[in-house]
Amino acid sequence: MTPRTALTIAGSDSGGGAGIQADLRTFFAHGVHGLVALTAVTVQNSLGVQGFTELPPDVVTAQIKAVASDMGVNAAKTGMLASAEIIRAVAKTLDELGSAFPLVVDPVAASMTGHALLREDALEAIRTELFPRATLITPNLDEVRLLTGISVVDTASQRAAAEALLAFGSRWVLVKGGHMTGTPECVDLLSDGREFISLTGPRYETQNTHGGGDTLASAITASLAKGASVPDAVAAGKKFIERCVAEAYPLGAGVGPVSPFWVLPQSS
Numbered sequence: 001m002t003p004r005t006a007l008t009i010a011g012s013d014s015g016g017g018a019g020i021q022a023d024l025r026t027f028f029a030h031g032v033h034g035l036v037a038l039t040a041v042t043v044q045n046s047l048g049v050q051g052f053t054e055l056p057p058d059v060v061t062a063q064i065k066a067v068a069s070d071m072g073v074n075a076a077k078t079g080m081l082a083s084a085e086i087i088r089a090v091a092k093t094l095d096e097l098g099s100a101f102p103l104v105v106d107p108v109a110a111s112m113t114g115h116a117l118l119r120e121d122a123l124e125a126i127r128t129e130l131f132p133r134a135t136l137i138t139p140n141l142d143e144v145r146l147l148t149g150i151s152v153v154d155t156a157s158q159r160a161a162a163e164a165l166l167a168f169g170s171r172w173v174l175v176k177g178g179h180m181t182g183t184p185e186c187v188d189l190l191s192d193g194r195e196f197i198s199l200t201g202p203r204y205e206t207q208n209t210h211g212g213g214d215t216l217a218s219a220i221t222a223s224l225a226k227g228a229s230v231p232d233a234v235a236a237g238k239k240f241i242e243r244c245v246a247e248a249y250p251l252g253a254g255v256g257p258v259s260p261f262w263v264l265p266q267s268s
């Protein structure tokens with residue numbers, strides 16, 4: 001049977017744990033066929049990002065159109081978009097396709113080691129061009145601060161951040177709490193402005209969380225591709241990423257990747 005399809009519009013991580021590599025292995029783990037519009041090639045390993053080269057915006061557009069016109073897209077997500085020009089090209093292309101599928105926007109601004117993955121003028125383009133087209137946006141706490149100026153330190157500021165982010169026009173927002181260290185639990189807050197749903201899970205003691213944000217957003221995208229509602233897709237995504245963090249492995253001298261291998265029959 002032909003599986004559902006999910007499109008990732010994102011950059012490549014040479015270390016294989018984040019970016020399109022994380023998206024493709026997560027789509028695979030969900031039985032969803034992954035389609036790719038590559039935006040940039042990063043040079044990175046467990047110690048950080050050494051640099052990146054972005055693709056011309058028309059090549060990004062051409063990839064999206066090629067797969068959408070022939071294979072069909074059941075859901076899409078954006079990750080590293082690198083520049084305002086690429087963001088504008090993606091927004092225009094999505095408009096031309098008629099927004100017939102759910103869109104998850106993970107507003108990737110920097111790697112977890114703090115290296116920029118987005119040119120400076122591009123943040124405004126993400127806010128104005130992509131957020132209004134998004135079904136769901138999934139910022140981490142650093143991205144929340146960059147986008148809204150709000151520092152999330154507790155439940156009240158996490159809710160205020162969700163409200164401020166929804167004002168940019170997405171249908172739903174998931175304010176991820178992974179970076180709120182010092183708490184025994186990881187709490188992500190999902191909201192559409194009416195409902196506020198706290199997704200609470202254990203905080204695992206590990207330094208190997210590379211690719212966690214990408215894996216969560218692509219797990220949600222895969223469930224949306226299969227027809228789940230946003231709250232159901234996010235709840236399933238949270239369960240999926242928890243297990244991936246619990247089973248994360250060391251690789252290289254720095255931060256190792258989260259692991260979707262637990263879905264394989266021979267694992268554990």
Ligand SMILES: Nc1ncnc2c1ncn2[C@@H]1O[C@H](COP(=O)(O)OP(=O)(O)OP(=O)(O)O)[C@@H](O)[C@H]1O
Pocket residue numbers: 018111112139140141176177178179186187188201202203204205206209210211212213214216238241242245
């Ligand atoms: N130590 C942990 N234990 C359990 N869950 C975690 C842990 N760290 C992060 N998570 C969960 O992983 C998901 C990603 O959250 P996080 O806030 O770390 O995103 P991110 O910063 O975008 O990820 P990345 O590491 O890719 O930059 C969230 O659901 C979060 O609650």
Ligand SMILES: Cc1ncc(CO)c(N)n1
Pocket residue numbers: 010011012013018019020042079080108110111112117210211212213214
């Ligand atoms: C290519 C790429 N996209 C996203 C991230 C954020 O995890 C990363 N480190 N690299």
